[in-house]
Amino acid sequence: MEVAFENRGGELLVELIGELDHHAAKGxxxxxxxxxxxxxxxxxxxxxxxxxxxxxxxxxxxxxxxxTCMEIGIPICLTGVSGxxxxxxxxxxxxxxxxMKEYNYESR
Amino acid sequence: xxxxNVIRMxxxxxxxxxxxxxxxxxxxxxxxxPTLEEVSEIKTAVSxxxxxxxxxxxxxxxxxxxxxxxxxxxxIQVVIRDKGKGIEDIERAxxxxxxxxxxxxxxxxxxxIMETFSDRLRVSSRPGRxxxxxxxxxxxxxxxxx
Ligand SMILES: Nc1ncnc2c1ncn2[C@@H]1O[C@H](COP(=O)(O)OP(=O)(O)OP(=O)(O)O)[C@@H](O)[C@H]1O
Ligand SMILES: [Mg+2]
Numbered sequence: 001m002e003v004a005f006e007n008r009g010g011e012l013l014v015e016l017i018g019e020l021d022h023h024a025a026k027g028x029x030x031x032x033x034x035x036x037x038x039x040x041x042x043x044x045x046x047x048x049x050x051x052x053x054x055x056x057x058x059x060x061x062x063x064x065x066x067x068t069c070m071e072i073g074i075p076i077c078l079t080g081v082s083g084x085x086x087x088x089x090x091x092x093x094x095x096x097x098x099x100m101k102e103y104n105y106e107s108r
Numbered sequence: 109x110x111x112x113n114v115i116r117m118x119x120x121x122x123x124x125x126x127x128x129x130x131x132x133x134x135x136x137x138x139x140x141x142p143t144l145e146e147v148s149e150i151k152t153a154v155s156x157x158x159x160x161x162x163x164x165x166x167x168x169x170x171x172x173x174x175x176x177x178x179x180x181x182x183x184i185q186v187v188i189r190d191k192g193k194g195i196e197d198i199e200r201a202x203x204x205x206x207x208x209x210x211x212x213x214x215x216x217x218x219x220x221i222m223e224t225f226s227d228r229l230r231v232s233s234r235p236g237r238x239x240x241x242x243x244x245x246x247x248x249x250x251x252x253x254x
Binding site: 019021022023025026053054055056057059060063064083084087088091092 | 123124126127130144145148149151152155156159162163204205212213214215217218220221224225
């Protein structure tokens with residue numbers, strides 16, 4: 001899988017692209033944390049719109065980034081979540097800890 | 109009942125092989141003109157079982173994972189088997205959010221996902237001998253009148 005980073009007026013948009021399984025999860029968290037640390041955004045948004053697959057390995061990647069953001073005191077949210085990925089997220093109850101935003105299509 | 113199609117594969121417990129198991133089950137499901145949702149659900153369930161064999165069954169060692177995908181009418185049956193360390197208490201392992209992993213890399217949702225994304229989940233295991241997970245899902249397909 002790939003990750004693309006984009007600055008959206010202070011918010012760091014992290015686009016997850018491809019398949020996020022246990023294999024892909026290795027190293028992805030560190031890669032995102034690194035960008036957060038050097039870019040110092042006001043907030044972070046993980047974008048699932050281009051993610052074709054995700055299993056439980058993705059949950060730990062999300063919770064880990066939540067921890068990173070909490071440590072430096074910035075908010076984090078999820079966007080572009082649909083289909084079976086949405087079901088996996090809701091099953092885990094992650095929405096109690098991280099805000100899920102609807103896509104803002106105009107900004108894309 | 110006799111299967112209409114069978115794929116058997118055997119992969120080493122390396123994380124780079126997780127995708128192969130998903131492709132195999134997707135290929136068999138494709139013969140039933142499934143909805144996108146049906147395909148991604150069964151792929152996710154299979155991915156959970158294979159990841160468990162790699163992460164928990166074999167851990168830091170490399171062993172074989174035996175995967176059988178069968179189509180019987182509109183039903184897909186997938187068996188994922190390892191000869192790893194096995195599960196002491198299966199009932200407990202199947203509880204949502206239960207995990208024996210401590211590094212924060214797992215969240216204990218694998219079995220819950222397998223259960224939700226299939227029609228039937230059977231788990232049998234013997235400590236020190238290995239684990240067998242059987243998943244069944246009926247593919248109603250795009251033409252399903254329901
Ligand atoms: N093939 C296996 N061999 C040995 N132990 C297993 C196996 N599969 C599952 N387990 C045990 O069952 C527990 C629960 O599994 P489950 O997949 O639900 O959660 P997890 O793998 O810990 O976390 P997640 O799947 O969310 O990443 C595991 O923590 C592990 O102790
Ligand atoms: Mg698991």
